[in-house]
Amino acid sequence: MMTRSLISAAFLSLAACxxxxxxxxxxxxxxxxxxxAQNRPVKVMIITMFGPEGQAWLDRIGPWKTVSVxxxxxxxxxxxxxxxxxxxxxxxMGYANASASIMALTFSSRFDLxxxxxxxxxxxxxxxxxxxxxxxxxxxxxxxxxxxxxxxxREIPAGWNTGYLGINTKSPTDKPPLDYxxxxxxxxxxxxxxxxxxxxxxxxxxxxxAQVARSKFSYAPANQPPAVVQCDIAxxxxxxxxxxxxxxxxxxxxxxxxxxxxxCMTAQEDNATFEALKRASSIKRVDLSRVAxxxxxxxxxxxxxxxxxxxxxxxYADQGGFVxxxxxxxxxxxxxxxxxxxxxxxxxxxxxxx
Numbered sequence: 001m002m003t004r005s006l007i008s009a010a011f012l013s014l015a016a017c018x019x020x021x022x023x024x025x026x027x028x029x030x031x032x033x034x035x036x037a038q039n040r041p042v043k044v045m046i047i048t049m050f051g052p053e054g055q056a057w058l059d060r061i062g063p064w065k066t067v068s069v070x071x072x073x074x075x076x077x078x079x080x081x082x083x084x085x086x087x088x089x090x091x092x093m094g095y096a097n098a099s100a101s102i103m104a105l106t107f108s109s110r111f112d113l114x115x116x117x118x119x120x121x122x123x124x125x126x127x128x129x130x131x132x133x134x135x136x137x138x139x140x141x142x143x144x145x146x147x148x149x150x151x152x153x154r155e156i157p158a159g160w161n162t163g164y165l166g167i168n169t170k171s172p173t174d175k176p177p178l179d180y181x182x183x184x185x186x187x188x189x190x191x192x193x194x195x196x197x198x199x200x201x202x203x204x205x206x207x208x209x210a211q212v213a214r215s216k217f218s219y220a221p222a223n224q225p226p227a228v229v230q231c232d233i234a235x236x237x238x239x240x241x242x243x244x245x246x247x248x249x250x251x252x253x254x255x256x257x258x259x260x261x262x263x264c265m266t267a268q269e270d271n272a273t274f275e276a277l278k279r280a281s282s283i284k285r286v287d288l289s290r291v292a293x294x295x296x297x298x299x300x301x302x303x304x305x306x307x308x309x310x311x312x313x314x315x316y317a318d319q320g321g322f323v324x325x326x327x328x329x330x331x332x333x334x335x336x337x338x339x340x341x342x343x344x345x346x347x348x349x350x351x352x353x354x
Contacts, residue, residue, distance in 0.1 A: 039112045040067070043085040043344060044337050045105075047120045048329075049098065049269050051076075052322075054090040056330045057121070061086060061337075067111075071104025073097055079105065084341040087111075091269065094237050098269035099276045106280035115348055117191075117290045117340055118277065120270055121333050123325040124233070126297025127246060128217050130264035133210045133300065133321030134226030136332035138196045139233045139293040141261035142185040143253045144271040146236030162248045166255070172248075175255050182275045184256040188289045190351045192230065195292050198335040200228045205327040209320025216304040226297070226324065228332050231264030232257070233295055235271045241313035246302040265295040289350065294333050298325035 048054040058064065058080055066078040073092035081087040091101035106113060124137075131137060151163035166176030176183065204226045217223045234249045253263035270293055280286045298321040303312040339347075346352040 038109055040081070040110060041085060041112045042081070042087050042116045043341050043347075044087070044117045044119060045111075045113065046086065046088045046333070046337070047102070047118060047273060048088060048090045049122045050090065050093050052326050053122050053329060054080075054088055056326045057088050057333075060330055061334070064088075069104055069108045069110055071108070072101050076101075079110070086337060086341060091273070094268055095272040099272040102273050102276035103279065106277065106285050113280070113286045114284065115290075116286065117292065117336075117347070118286070119333055119337065120273055120291070120293040120295075121329045122267060122269070122295055123298040123322070123329070124265040124267040124295040125239075125241075125299055125301040126321075127231075127250070127264045127266075128214075128219070128222030128300050128302065128304075129250075130221065130231050130262065131229050131297055132214050132222050132224055132226055133297045133319055134204055134206050134324040134328055135221070136199070136204065136226070136228045136294060136296045136328050137231050137233075137265050138192050138199075138228070138332075139231065139265070139270075139295065140187050140189050140192045141232040141253065141257050142187065142270045142274055142293060143232060143234045143256050143261060143263070144180075144183045144236060145234040145249055145252060145266070146238060147180055147183050148252070162244060162251075164248050164252070172251070173255070175258075178256075182271055182278075184261075185271065185274045185278075186257075187291055187293060188351065191290065191292050194351055194354075195294070195333075195336040196228065196230050198339055199332045202228060202331050202335060204228070204331055205324040207320045207324050209318070210324055211320075213300070213319040213321070216307070217300075218305060222300070222304075226328065229264070232261040233265045233267055233270050233293060234263050235267050235269060237268055239313070240266070241302065241316075242309040243302045249301070265297065266301050267295055270295075292336065294329065296325040296328045296332065298322045 064080040076090035079089045091098045148164045153163040156163045162172050165172045169176050214223050250263045253261045281288045299316040299319045
């Protein structure tokens with residue numbers, strides 16, 4: 001999967017050098033301090049995975065107070081909260097970081113998350129048959145692309161178009177028994193629809209470099225301007241590129257969702273994040289019906305005609321999607337965030353009917 005920019009390493013290094021956890025007090029970006037938060041109610045918790053994703057929010061809707069939470073990533077040891085009870089947490093990249101950080105967050109006594117809406121907010125690789133670089137997708141399904149058997153692609157049986165198949169199945173088209181219990185998650189469709197309705201007409205950011213990259217595709221929506229859409233997320237730790245792998249992501253999403261899901265974004269952390277939230281939900285610390293997932297396309301998951309998969313992967317940063325994708329996390333996500341906090345009386349007991 002191609003979900004990060006080359007500049008992320010610099011942000012990670014900066015965060016590691018500058019982040020110094022404090023257990024004695026919370027540090028406010030407005031110069032104020034307060035005693036440690038205990039059971040602080042949160043209306044919206046924005047979950048980001050690495051520095052630039054979080055910065056898209058931190059640069060906008062402050063001022064912030066920082067709350068150190070034991071067990072978060074050492075690169076991102078603080079949760080940032082504003083006066084509207086909106087908070088931002090950055091987990092670190094990949095399954096292990098995401099699950100560990102969300103477990104630490106949800107089992108911490110610092111916050112009361114029982115009525116909190118969680119917004120997963122991150123960039124991703126994008127299927128050019130469903131969206132384009134810069135596009136923002138609200139998902140209804142999270143599909144784990146990594147929990148599969150894999151045969152060497154050079155040795156696949158005759159008649160197979162992929163070396164992937166579900167664990168304990170006999171062919172790539174069989175649905176597996178879902179023994180892991182986290183192969184696929186369905187998000188609250190009412191929340192996903194509400195988020196889409198609030199953001200579908202926002203003006204999304206773009207870049208000249210992204211326009212050039214998408215113009216190399218001969219079909220829509222790949223060669224169209226970015227838009228807010230509804231389609232689903234395949235997650236896994238392996239970054240990949242390729243037309244046949246992309247076709248498998250489409251097929252796998254259909255299999256695991258009984259033909260209800262539509263793959264469009266390839267990311268890393270989302271199934272791990274949701275599983276951690278599910279563990280917290282099992283003892284009623286969070287409400288799983290209040291989880292939304294927004295991914296924005298930073299690069300294409302497969303090459304255009306005439307391009308190699310290797311070139312698409314190794315030069316993914318040249319597609320120019322990173323800057324608009326991170327910007328569009330805020331542009332597409334903030335209408336939901338602001339509607340929740342502005343009309344909290346309507347949202348407190350669940351997604352309102354409108």
